[in-house]
Amino acid sequence: MSKLPAADTLAASIDYTPPRKPWMEVPAEFRPGVYSYPANPKNLKILDFPNPRQWAPEDDDWKLPENWQEIIYEGFKERLHKYRSLKVFMDVCVRCGACADKCHYFIGSGDPKNMPVLRAELLRSVYRRDFTMAGKILKSLSGSRELTEDVIKEWFMYFYQCSECRRCSLFCPYGIDTAEITMMGRELLNLLGLNINWVMEPVANCFRVGNHLGIPPHTFKDIVDFMCEDIEDITGVKIDPPINKKGAEILFVTPSGDYFADPGTYTFMGYLMLFHELGLDYTMSAYASEGGNFGLFTSAEAMKRLNAKIYAEAKRLGVKWILGGECGHMWRVINQYMDTMNGPADFLDVPRNPLTGTVFSNARSTKMVHITEFTADLIKNKVLNLDPSRNDNLNVTYHDSCNPSRAMGLLEEPRYVIKNVCNNFYEMPEQTIREQTFCCGSGSGLNNEEFMEMRMRGGMPRANAVKHVQEQYGVNMLSCICAIDRAALPPLMEYWVPGVDVTGVHELVANALVMRGEKERETDLRGEPLPGKEG
Numbered sequence: 117m118s119k120l121p122a123a124d125t126l127a128a129s130i131d132y133t134p135p136r137k138p139w140m141e142v143p144a145e146f147r148p149g150v151y152s153y154p155a156n157p158k159n160l161k162i163l164d165f166p167n168p169r170q171w172a173p174e175d176d177d178w179k180l181p182e183n184w185q186e187i188i189y190e191g192f193k194e195r196l197h198k199y200r201s202l203k204v205f206m207d208v209c210v211r212c213g214a215c216a217d218k219c220h221y222f223i224g225s226g227d228p229k230n231m232p233v234l235r236a237e238l239l240r241s242v243y244r245r246d247f248t249m250a251g252k253i254l255k256s257l258s259g260s261r262e263l264t265e266d267v268i269k270e271w272f273m274y275f276y277q278c279s280e281c282r283r284c285s286l287f288c289p290y291g292i293d294t295a296e297i298t299m300m301g302r303e304l305l306n307l308l309g310l311n312i313n314w315v316m317e318p319v320a321n322c323f324r325v326g327n328h329l330g331i332p333p334h335t336f337k338d339i340v341d342f343m344c345e346d347i348e349d350i351t352g353v354k355i356d357p358p359i360n361k362k363g364a365e366i367l368f369v370t371p372s373g374d375y376f377a378d379p380g381t382y383t384f385m386g387y388l389m390l391f392h393e394l395g396l397d398y399t400m401s402a403y404a405s406e407g408g409n410f411g412l413f414t415s416a417e418a419m420k421r422l423n424a425k426i427y428a429e430a431k432r433l434g435v436k437w438i439l440g441g442e443c444g445h446m447w448r449v450i451n452q453y454m455d456t457m458n459g460p461a462d463f464l465d466v467p468r469n470p471l472t473g474t475v476f477s478n479a480r481s482t483k484m485v486h487i488t489e490f491t492a493d494l495i496k497n498k499v500l501n502l503d504p505s506r507n508d509n510l511n512v513t514y515h516d517s518c519n520p521s522r523a524m525g526l527l528e529e530p531r532y533v534i535k536n537v538c539n540n541f542y543e544m545p546e547q548t549i550r551e552q553t554f555c556c557g558s559g560s561g562l563n564n565e566e567f568m569e570m571r572m573r574g575g576m577p578r579a580n581a582v583k584h585v586q587e588q589y590g591v592n593m594l595s596c597i598c599a600i601d602r603a604a605l606p607p608l609m610e611y612w613v614p615g616v617d618v619t620g621v622h623e624l625v626a627n628a629l630v631m632r633g634e635k636e637r638e639t640d641l642r643g644e645p646l647p648g649k650e651g
């Protein structure tokens with residue numbers, strides 16, 4: 117890993133002056149801090165992906181298959197035929213530039229190839245040569261180019277410098293979704309065995325064991341038990357959450373980040389406390405022990421395989437519907453792709469909140485409800501006994517995690533929940549939240565150590581907005597509903613906005629939740645004294 121420069125040095129290094137040479141003549145520069153390590157061959161073998169081997173981006177020879185150009189040509193042709201959207205996205209860009217300054221990686225790096233329009237052009241230039249008449253006749257005059265190894269290296273660099281956040285697509289008057297272009301670019305790279313480990317290892321683990329981290333069922337159970345001990349210490353309430361219980365009404369699925377590392381663990385404790393308090397008839401699954409779907413960052417086929425296990429477990433356990441935790445890409449996959457991949461889930465019921473009777477007709481097809489919708493409904497129907505003053509030590513802001521906000525429009529429910537469990541809530545500037553939210557800079561499998569410089573660059577716009585509310589209102593807590601955010605935002609805050617911590621929404625809920633039979637609470641879930649209990 118490269119040494120990260122001081123924050124002000126990094127900020128001062130951003131240069132928006134375009135290079136003197138035309139963009140096609142500027143080669144990708146692989147230096148530590150701006151690229152992710154290749155996939156370990158063992159992970160590719162587990163998944164039966166092509167060309168598993170040891171290689172490094174800084175090597176001259178990437179050990180491509182002999183017929184690599186033919187593989188790309190055929191792969192591209194197949195996808196143009198299969199996905200009408202790809203063909204449209206390749207053809208309709210008018211280079212208006214509306215997307216150019218909307219990508220956080222461009223803002224943080226100044227590299228023109230991180231402009232969404234140019235990122236797409238990396239693929240489009242090859243498309244034009246091979247698949248359009250103008251390209252065949254006019255050659256480079258049409259903006260087309262030969263597919264060389266340098267082009268492949270450039271694809272690897274820039275399709276793995278896109279977090280597939282879709283912020284750019286919001287501003288495109290033609291509806292071009294550059295994240296989908298990145299997904300196709302990554303699919304083509306995968307055909308040559310050009311993948312990154314931080315994507316392929318989670319996919320392989322999830323496929324083999326059930327979750328990204330490869331945590332086996334007995335360890336999952338141990339972790340849950342350990343959390344229950346902490347909950348009992350703090351609240352005096354004993355909890356025994358069901359795992360693999362057949363015939364429960366609800367299957368609860370959450371990202372593994374929530375039970376693997378702080379601060380996600382506090383969010384997970386929050387879910388357990390809420391369900392216990394409600395007396396909910398639910399179960400978790402030790403196999404579908406992962407909500408996150410890194411297949412989204414790999415290939416449509418991998419995404420489909422991973423999504424299927426949630427529904428297979430719902431069927432095996434005989435539940436009626438699925439409740440999902442605070443996760444980013446789980447919800448993008450469920451809302452944008454599930455129905456055409458593995459759905460509709462006709463064997464399940466339309467979800468109905470057993471406490472309030474509310475029918476979640478928005479989940480009629482997927483049969484899966486987001487936990488903030490569920491909790492907002494409980495609050496609206498006055499089911500919960502809440503004491504928001506227990507969070508009075510916090511001045512909270514909210515980061516709309518890219519996938520739930522842009523993919524499923526989940527904008528109001530998390531805010532409604534937070535405002536009911538916290539007295540001090542402050543919004544970041546309008547252009548940086550809701551649909552326009554800025555990415556954490558570490559999504560789509562880029563949340564790795566070796567990519568840290570680019571993560572800090574890409575996360576800078578998000579951090580700047582947090583800094584604004586820190587200075588204006590004394591914000592000291594950044595809440596979110598995504599496990600990647602809960603992992604990615606703490607180092608980002610530490611680097612750009614020291615003094616701001618990160619939390620999931622259900623940690624805040626659990627702190628405010630007055631449970632039946634609880635003892636007088638002295639601390640919050642982190643073991644910090646509650647307001648008024650400092651002495």
Ligand code: SF4
Pocket residue numbers: 218219220221230231232235277278279280281282283284285294295298555
């Ligand atoms: S999807 Fe996000 S990361 Fe990718 S080009 Fe668009 S704004 Fe940038």
Ligand code: SF4
Pocket residue numbers: 208209210211212213214215216232233287288289290291292
């Ligand atoms: S906003 Fe859309 S049409 Fe305009 S340059 Fe970007 S991708 Fe092309």
